[in-house]
Amino acid sequence: MTHTMERHFVPESNVELTKADFTSDQMVKWCPGCGDHAILSSLLNVFPKTHHKKENICMVSGIGCSSRIPYYVDTYGFHGIHGRACAIATGIKIANPSLSVWINMGDGDSMAIGGNHLIHIVRRNLDVNITIFNNEIYGLTKGQYSPTTKFGQVTKTSPFGTIDYPFNPGELVMGAQGTFFARALDVNPKLTTEIMQCAAEHNGSSVVEVLQNCMIFNNGAHADITDREVREDKIIVLEHGKPMIYGKNRDKGLRFNGRCLESVTIGENGITVDDLMVHDETIEDTGVHMMLARMHGDLPVAVGVIRAVKKPTYTEMFEAQMESAQANAKYKCVDDLLNSGDTWEV
């Protein structure tokens, strides 16, 4: 299906607000040093840039440390039950498409108990913004392994190491034919804010995975790629239209060798920038984006907007059906319906 007419249902508004306007009067009760603080801050930075009225923003969450976020944002908010944030948000958006709906979940909330709802909301391309706080652990229940915990890791419920292969949220999104996937880092709030802004502007389901650190139960889960000393060699920041270059000396790049992606060094073996892949977030086929989202180990972990494609949203199609059905309605009111078909007088 081609995307002919893009429609946005959240009313245009020119309100000028600041981060402070969106900050609620509630005490933030996350642990000091938790990555959630940085993610909250990024969201609070993005909201003024959407120019939406505070009343038109609705924060929805499930259960977990990250799911407390609706209390810390001065908008409308729904703190749901474990795993069901996507389903609750679906009802909110269908009932009132003029709301800007933000879903916030942890890795357990979104991919274990709520995994079904995540893939289905993404499959439908409902116009909502989803943030997954991925700390690879159950924090609020104090340290059990989650669906993203690294294979073999010892946790409270895996004293002999996990034997569960972990999910990669990007793969789930691609598998569900998602239209937007980005990866951000709690330790890089500037990048996270930029990505959140792209997510806000995307028409359809946007999923932003934030690699987030839990100081208490999984400290350093992402340290192998986020530590200052290694970060630039272990991470590639993808930018649409730019060649895939990374590394402390900006001399490494990614090339497709006909079989798979490989890391190459510019200047070695005659490799030039022209040999590198150029990032295109708009490719409809999920293949390349899937490969990029999967990268780890010898390949750098991709951050930034990995995928952003246009496709009719559930919201657009739902409203189009409603409008057309109402314009062509056989019954103008319920009395018409009650008296339709075979009736008789007594």
Next chain:
Amino acid sequence: MIEKNPNVVQKDDIVVRFSGDSGDGMQLSGTLFSDASALTGNDIATFPDYPAEIRAPHNTIAGVSGFQTHVGSRIYSSGDKCDILVAMNPASLKSQIKWAKKGATIILDIDTFTENAVAKAGYEGNPFTDELERAYTIIKAPITSFTEKIGTDMGVEKSVTSKCRNMFALGMIFYLTHKKLDQTYAYLDRKFAKKPDVVKLNKAVLTEGYEYADKLELIHSKIVEIAPAKMPKGTYRNITGNVATAWGLLAASERSGRKLFLGSYPITPATDVMVELAKHKGLGARVFQAEDEIAGISSAIGASYAGALACTSTSGPGLSLKSEALGLAVMTELPLVVIDVQRGGPSTGLPTKTEQSDLAQALYGRNGEAPLIVVAASSSANCFYWAYMAAKLALEHMTPVILLTDGYLGNGSQLFRIPKVADLPSITPRLATPNDPDYKPFYRDPETFARQWALPGMEGLRHRVGGLEKAPEGNLSTDPEIHALMVYNRQEKVNRVANYIPDQEVQGNPDADLLVIGWGGTAGALTLAVEEMNNEGKKVAYTHFNYIMPLPKNTEDILKKYKKIVVCELNNGQFLSYLRGKYPQYPMQQYSKIMGLPFEVTELKEKFNEILGE
């Protein structure tokens, strides 16, 4: 022809049961007969009795699909046993004969009684025993061969012709009930407007069946004319409980001015509520087919938060899956209508059979102190009214409401006196006022204890709701006193609904010694049983509950008047336990039926006579 027949006997009612292989068109034959009867002035009630399998193996008992229709001057239920049984194959005869009255007329397609099919139905030897022939009037009609001959003469393919056999049987039924074929001709014209050949064939087979019966002297003494209905003046239509439920929600949406949202997952026998509403986007129905039962109710809770008249429809196992989210709806004090079309349980149970065994789950099936309103419909037609009332109560009292119907009501149909939407009780949602400086999420109306509904998008009322305990001002609280207060408030809000519902009424003979109590979908059989008992000179009083939680305020006044009380229900005494818990001082007996079937009038009367004789 028939008009001249002097043998026509006048009767108040007749029960006809159509049975055949799934796919033999029995549901359609039954519907056409009941519709034609209604259009000619009879009251009707129907009950489809079909297997869970879509197309079980041909000619097996597992594949038998039945449709019972009760036609008469005043009809409360689809009837106990039938006066005429149509059996389109040996398996139908074998499995359905138990539903025929002694002396009933049995019309069967003799062409299907091959050695193979007879054996497949489980008969050992000849199915037509002397005993059978003595007990019933059996018409062995060559339905298949007659139908095929018509098809061949018209040059129609055998595969098409074989689907018309039901019309032959229907033609015979029309003859036996002294009815004309016009209505059905008109229906066929409409239904197959684009296939004139099919119309022609069906009409020819229908007419052939009618004329075959006319030539069959054996049954001329069996022709009956059913007295026209004695019903209040009005415009009527035939309606199933599930469609009535859907329409009640549409009416409530229109009267309340709230958009209708339904988030549901397909489940037998509730699916048709969603199927019906999905047709009505033109009337503003926002229907979402969710990925599972939990997403169904969770999306409805989200839609309710956003200001819709939010509903979810399900059946037993689905209600189990919705339990946690129901608690969330109780905690957030959002309006929500949950429709449970009950079926036989537990677990997957008997998906296509009826039962009233979800009552305890509806009343108590949540963690914590989680009271909500429970109401029950008591006829296919009044599903409309109770769906409407469930929505009204939810919107005006800011609480989830569970509406209990059942497979019998949902799939069964009945005459429905069409109301005007403007004549239905008004619905006033408790919307907050934008920028109200005094708004707090859990401040309450002093009379109803309902909170105000502030919708995202409304200026100046930003707030958060959720499953965690909150203080009236809306902030999270684990304060022991606050929790105790909020638990009290949520219960009191539901208790106070009793101030807004009518008193419970007593039918039958109010001065009797015996009080019969029923609730929900059993009203038809109970009403008739009590009426017949009183007509026979026995004294029986009867009260039927639609408001379950809370109960009407005069419930105890009724209970204390009677020496003997029997609570009749299609479960193992769930309403009885509920009543005993509230009114332990009144002795109440249990009368339960848990067979996946509705009550029969005869068994009820037997029980009441037994109690009267004690």
